[in-house]
Amino acid sequence: MTTETNNWMLGIDVGGTFTDLTALDSNGALTATKTPSTPDPSDGVIQGIEKMAGLLNVSTTQLLERCTLLVHGTTVATNTILEYNGAKVGLITTEGFRDEIEFRRGYKESVFSPRLPAPYPIVPRRLRIGVPERLGSQGETVTPLDENAVREAIRFFKAEQVEAVAVCFLFSFLNPAHERRVKEIIGEEAPEMFVSLSCEVLPQIREFERVSTTIVNAYTAPSMKHYLERLESRLREQRFAGELFVMQSSGGVQNIVQSGQLAASCLLSGPAGGVTAAAFIGERIGYKDLITVDMGGTSYDVSVIEQLQPTLTTESWISRFRVALPMLDIHTVGAGGGSIAWIDSGGLLQVGPRSAGSTPGPACYGRGGTEPTVTDANVVLGYINPDHFLGGEMKLDRSLSEQAIRRAIAEPLGISVIEAALAISEIVNNNMSNAIRFVTTQRGYDPRRFALLAAGGAGALHAGRQAEDLGIDTVIVPGFAPVLCALGDVAANLKVTELRTFYGSSANLKLDEINSLFDRMEQSAREKLGDGGRLKLNMEVRKFVDMRYAGEVHEVTVPIRTRTRKITDLNMEATIATFHDLHERLYAHKDTKQEIEILNLRLDLVGVRDRIHLQEAPFGEEDPSAALVSKRQAYFGPVPDETSIYDGAKLVPGNLVVGPAIIEQWGTTIVVYPGHEALIDANGNCIIEVRQGREAV
Known part of the structure; x- marks a missing residue:
């Protein structure tokens, strides 16, 4: 099929640092790219599409004209609640119950932290108004709705410049009549206000969960709705005529109208794409039980897939707010490439959760960062090639990494720079292994019966050690690991x-x-x-x-x-x-x-x-020497090992890479630890067999 007759499906995932894109054409050829994220996420999306069009040798208009499906993973709703910059919200509830949102469940999320302050109030008390009405436990009307009180509340909200109203009455999940009437009244009195009804957002018993989720939706939906409408308008201006969907936290996709009305269902829109892609890859290569890990610059996301079904939860806390909608059960810890190593008051080495981010970033970035990070340790240990970071698009300075580690860690502890770097690596590996234990052993799963699928820019640097810690025999590094979430957007139902x-x-x-x-x-x-x-x-x-x-x-x-x-x-x-x-x-x-x-x-x-078919490459020889670039010293212990360095772009299906080795790919680096063997499959996935040297913990 020629370019002139080809069609594409686009997956676009907007993260805090990069906007990732994948394009799947009618022949099953997958193309991926990244572009820096922008303050207005729609700018980054358009810039990414322009960059993708260049890679496909078509104009932006041609790409969008022939794009049948565009699925978007977005952090707009997430950032809105994390940064506390959502809509000004008012709450209308049953008289006498306006403080339910503060009573919560009668205890804090962290019961062993007596000094934990109350969470930021999305709706201050003066904007929480109780109105006379009451439904019984069977949904019967006990007290009719006082419509005059509702109108007074709306007029007060208008005077206070409220932008969105959350409505949550007792037992409205059994009888939504009162809530729906309030929505009609708001339409009469203040049609410009966004309305979030609990009977539509979460029609289930348990008042705190219901009112909290409804308020979170009211807080995030206006910005989400505005963003999606603006993005669609910009795409249509460039002749996009395909279907536009948004990834949900549950791993499925929905249209932009539903996403704008139910923004609370998209709070994990970004990482959900990665878990969805992991299940898609597992089905293709015959692994039904997977632990998925995604390590970026700031965080480490872990999830479990059993029999190709990602695990779900309805007990999520997002920035200390309860959201009881179904979400993929993704556990996050502050362990990323930018996580900062530091010494606590007791003289012990710690790593994270504080991160250097992308600005100033790790010391080796040369942007003014002076604190040592996990990336700096990986540079010093020889895992990351300073001349090949991001496929060579960015140069790193090893000497700055050494200086930062020496000053902040090595000299205070009286050890060498290499010993300090090894210690940083060991601690962050333990932190990540503990995160995996949290979603496996603590929930009744034996991690030894799962394969570990590592994604993100830094996931494949550390996955081998985590597999050893947990007794896992197989590590899978997808061929498109750096853009796994965008691949999941394309693959989702x-x-x-x-x-x-x-x-x-x-x-x-x-x-x-x-x-x-x-x-x-x-x-x-x-x-x-x-x-x-x-x-x-x-x-x-x-x-x-x-x-x-x-x-x-x-x-x-x-x-x-x-x-x-x-x-x-x-x-x-x-x-x-x-x-x-x-x-x-x-x-x-x-x-x-x-x-x-x-x-x-x-x-x-x-x-x-319809099942997505990806192109497969023919198998070659087992010998990977054609992709061998060089050898260099890398530290997997106190004594350096001569380590083979391979160009991932030149490896072909069937190649067997024996550790110690490092595979340098666009957007990620794969470390094949001593005793491990890596096989390249027909889709470019790297399947690492782990030789267990110690018992799982």
């Missing part, structure tokens, strides 16, 4: 999630009511998802139920496996058995004789796209 509270128990399952409610949820999901526009979709309905043992206060989300539209007694028996097993794995306890309570029903409507 469309998804709409519906949630309803439903009280039930194993003693009285009420299958007719359950099936009827699922039917209504599916109808609602289909209306939201639409037909996918120009995309060919195969619709899949996935049903789940939140269960717990009678008397417990937290639930386990259990999949309902059925091949028929209606759920039967046999389906529920199997679901209950699955609940017992999941509960035992999570909490080391199960009781098959105890009554089980049902609290919520969940439904995912997934628009499964």
